[in-house]
Amino acid sequence: MNERIKILRKELKMSQDAFAKKLGLTKNYISLVESGNRNLSRQSIKVLCSIFNISEEWLRNGNGTMFKLEKSATNSKNQSINTSVNERIRELRKALKLTQLEFAIKIGLSRNFIVQIEAGVKNLSNRTILDICRILNVNEEWLRNGNGVMFLLEDNNNSNICIDSTFLKLLSMLDDEQLNYIKGIVLGTLIADNKVTLEDLCNFKQR
Numbered sequence: 042m043n044e045r046i047k048i049l050r051k052e053l054k055m056s057q058d059a060f061a062k063k064l065g066l067t068k069n070y071i072s073l074v075e076s077g078n079r080n081l082s083r084q085s086i087k088v089l090c091s092i093f094n095i096s097e098e099w100l101r102n103g104n105g106t107m108f109k110l111e112k113s114a115t116n117s118k119n120q121s122i123n124t125s126v127n128e129r130i131r132e133l134r135k136a137l138k139l140t141q142l143e144f145a146i147k148i149g150l151s152r153n154f155i156v157q158i159e160a161g162v163k164n165l166s167n168r169t170i171l172d173i174c175r176i177l178n179v180n181e182e183w184l185r186n187g188n189g190v191m192f193l194l195e196d197n198n199n200s201n202i203c204i205d206s207t208f209l210k211l212l213s214m215l216d217d218e219q220l221n222y223i224k225g226i227v228l229g230t231l232i233a234d235n236k237v238t239l240e241d242l243c244n245f246k247q248r
Contacts, residue, residue, distance in 0.1 A: 045100055047075040049107065053093065064088055065141070065156035084157070091160045129184055130173075131159045136191060137177065148173055 050060045050071075057075070058068040064085055073079035081089070090097045096109045134144045134155075141159070142152040148169065157163040165173075174181045174193075183189045212220070232238070 042101055043074055043077045043080070045103065046071075046081070049089075049093070049095065049100070050075075052107065063092055065153055084153075084162075087162050088157055088160045091162045125187055126165060126170075126185065127158050127161045129187065130155075130165070133173075133177070133179060133184070133191065134159075148176055 050057070053060070055063075057071045061068045061071040064071075065088070066085065070079060074081055086097065086100060089095060090100060090109075094109050095107060096105050099105045099107050134141065137144070139147070141155045145152045145155045149172070150169070154163065158165060170181065170184060173179055174184060178193050180189050180191060180193045183191050212223075215223070
C-alpha cells in the first residue's frame with residue numbers, strides 16, 4: 042500500500058508537503074510512509090479516499106481502479122446534504138481567517154476532527170452546530186441549509202441582525218484611512234439618530 046501512496050501522489054502531481062497538508066499530516070510522515078517505514082492509520086486512509094475520490098479497495102489491496110466511479114444519483118443526493126454543511130464549515134473557517142487548529146480550539150474540538158469534517162468523512166453533531174453558532178455568532182439557518190447570510194450580530198434589543206459575509210470581506214480589503222472614513226460616517230449617523238452618545242463611545246473604547 043505504501044507504494045500505491047507514492048503512485049497516487051505522483052498521479053495527482055502533488056509534492057509530499059502539499060499532499061501531507063491535505064491529510065492533516067506532516068511531510069516527514071508522508072516520506073516515511075512512502076519509504077515503508079510507517080503505515081497510514083485507518084482513519085487517514087478514510088480521509089485520503091474521501092478527499093481524492095480514491096477507491097479504498099485499490100489503495101489497500103491494489104484491486105480495481107485508482108479512482109472511484111460516480112455513485113448513483115440517489116446516494117449522491119443523500120450525501121450532498123451533509124457534504125454541503127461540511128463545505129460551509131471550511132468556508133466559515135476561511136472567512137474567519139483561522140487555521141484548522143485555531144478553529145478547533147475555539148469550538149473545543151481537535152484539529153484532526155476538523156480535518157475529517159472538512160473532508161466529509163465525519164459530520165457535525167447537533168450540539169456542535171449549536172456551539173459553533175453560539176461561539177462564532179453564525180447564522181444557524183445558513184450553516185445547516187445554506188440559506189441567508191453567514192453571521193449574526195445581536196443589537197441592544199437582543200434582536201438578530203444579519204451581517205452579510207460579502208460585506209465583511211469587502212471591509213477587510215480597505216486600508217486604515219478608508220476604514221476610518223467609513224467609521225466616521227457610521228458614527229455620525231448613529232449619533233444623529235440618537236442611537237449612541239459620546240459617553241457610549243468612551244465606554245466602547247474602554248472595553
